[in-house]
Amino acid sequence: MSAGLGISASLPLSAFAGSGILGANDKITVALIGARNMGWYNLTDLLKQENVVCKILCDVDDKVLNDKAAELVEQGLKKPILEKDYRKVLEDKDIDAVIIGTPDHWHCLPAVEACEAGKHVYVEKPLANSIAESNVMLDVARRNKSLVQVGQQQRSGAHWKSAMEFVKSGKLGTIRQVKYWANFNYGSGNKPVPDSDVPEGLDYERWLGPAPRRPFNKNRFHGSWRMFRDYGGGLMTDWGVHLIDMGLWAMDVKSAPLSVRAVGGNYANSDRALEMPDTLSVLYEMEGYTMSWEHNGGIQSGPYGQNYGVLFMGTNGTLVADRDKWRIFPEGGDENPRMEGVEEHKSNHQSHINHCENFVRAIRYGDALNADIEIGHRAALYAHLGNISYWADDKVVYDEKSRKITSSIKADAMVTPAYRLPWEFPV
Numbered sequence: 001m002s003a004g005l006g007i008s009a010s011l012p013l014s015a016f017a018g019s020g021i022l023g024a025n026d027k028i029t030v031a032l033i034g035a036r037n038m039g040w041y042n043l044t045d046l047l048k049q050e051n052v053v054c055k056i057l058c059d060v061d062d063k064v065l066n067d068k069a070a071e072l073v074e075q076g077l078k079k080p081i082l083e084k085d086y087r088k089v090l091e092d093k094d095i096d097a098v099i100i101g102t103p104d105h106w107h108c109l110p111a112v113e114a115c116e117a118g119k120h121v122y123v124e125k126p127l128a129n130s131i132a133e134s135n136v137m138l139d140v141a142r143r144n145k146s147l148v149q150v151g152q153q154q155r156s157g158a159h160w161k162s163a164m165e166f167v168k169s170g171k172l173g174t175i176r177q178v179k180y181w182a183n184f185n186y187g188s189g190n191k192p193v194p195d196s197d198v199p200e201g202l203d204y205e206r207w208l209g210p211a212p213r214r215p216f217n218k219n220r221f222h223g224s225w226r227m228f229r230d231y232g233g234g235l236m237t238d239w240g241v242h243l244i245d246m247g248l249w250a251m252d253v254k255s256a257p258l259s260v261r262a263v264g265g266n267y268a269n270s271d272r273a274l275e276m277p278d279t280l281s282v283l284y285e286m287e288g289y290t291m292s293w294e295h296n297g298g299i300q301s302g303p304y305g306q307n308y309g310v311l312f313m314g315t316n317g318t319l320v321a322d323r324d325k326w327r328i329f330p331e332g333g334d335e336n337p338r339m340e341g342v343e344e345h346k347s348n349h350q351s352h353i354n355h356c357e358n359f360v361r362a363i364r365y366g367d368a369l370n371a372d373i374e375i376g377h378r379a380a381l382y383a384h385l386g387n388i389s390y391w392a393d394d395k396v397v398y399d400e401k402s403r404k405i406t407s408s409i410k411a412d413a414m415v416t417p418a419y420r421l422p423w424e425f426p427v
């Protein structure tokens, strides 16, 4: 790092986070861990910020490393160091911040160790692949005063902010229900393929990491790992954290739901390669209203002409939103309108770059993070409780003090994942 004002070069930039003493000319050096898809998008938008440079690309797949390094060089940037072991990245004193764009089962260890190493972190959503991992990550980030931005970029979207303000204004009347739905073709999984040889240049052992050892299968790998429990949580966590986060934001939720009950199954795609239910309905019991989640893998249409969305149903009207817009459907008809009509609000589609800018400004000037780890932690909790209730086939009640599911021993056993040695669950 090259912090100005005579700051000792031996101290990481993180030591000055939020102190307001860093200027726009102070270089921020980042490394990307997990470079293929979303991690790459994050790096691309972070490199658009003033004085942000990438020193290291880390991935366990040589092809990804070489392709992405070549893209950076094509853009006229210096070829980064290529690395397969994220722990080497964290040893590098020049690195101020890491982006974690690995599959969900590989968020916790690098994030925890990055915080311990004095780095700031931009970690993708869901915060982790389990409730217990999210809890540890929150604790470690707080203990180290690390800035941890979670990739819930809707928090930085202007039209989402205005939708939230509208809900909070009370104009919708009493909110009785908050609903989320996500219908996506990819939620039906791929066609099954046989196990095969590990692709050349891939460190498969490291890709699996703390997850159980098993033969290589293309369907469980790049991109489609999300449909398998060892690595992800299906549509419930993939889209759930984005959409549920909007409800938690608008309704100012700061605690766990009173109870959660999920019902579903793989009703239409049992011949496909996926462990997740293609159909799921989850009911969250809240204080004074209900929240509900629904997803349908293999379906691309949905309520209000949207295949995904969030709605707030109030006594005066309903607000319906997605990433393009939000609209109001007033109650009472033309004769007796209970609220004024509101013009459709359109998105400017800048949420992701705004999110990256917010991360850089938080490091440099002490701006508050738009999706601080606590926000990611809460959204992940709600999403994981939905999945756990489904797998346990039971209503679940989570106690935030003891960090346990108190309603069912079977469900509580799903809070903490078993790590495969030599990887150990961080304590």
Ligand SMILES: NC(=O)c1ccc[n+]([C@@H]2O[C@H](COP(=O)([O-])OP(=O)(O)OC[C@H]3O[C@@H](n4cnc5c(N)ncnc54)[C@H](O)[C@@H]3O)[C@@H](O)[C@H]2O)c1
Residues within 6 Å of the ligand: 033, 034, 035, 036, 037, 038, 039, 058, 059, 060, 061, 064, 084, 086, 101, 102, 103, 104, 106, 124, 125, 126, 151, 152, 153, 206, 207, 208, 209, 221, 222, 223, 224, 225, 238
């Ligand atoms: N914020 C969003 O809108 C959004 C969108 C898509 C994905 N995501 C999230 O981003 C994350 C990555 O998803 P993706 O679609 O990019 O997955 P992907 O499979 O396309 O890419 C993951 C990359 O991580 C690499 N990797 C795996 N283990 C590693 C390790 N131990 N060290 C270094 N690299 C490792 C893989 O080789 C691969 O290149 C997930 O958590 C996903 O939920 C967020």
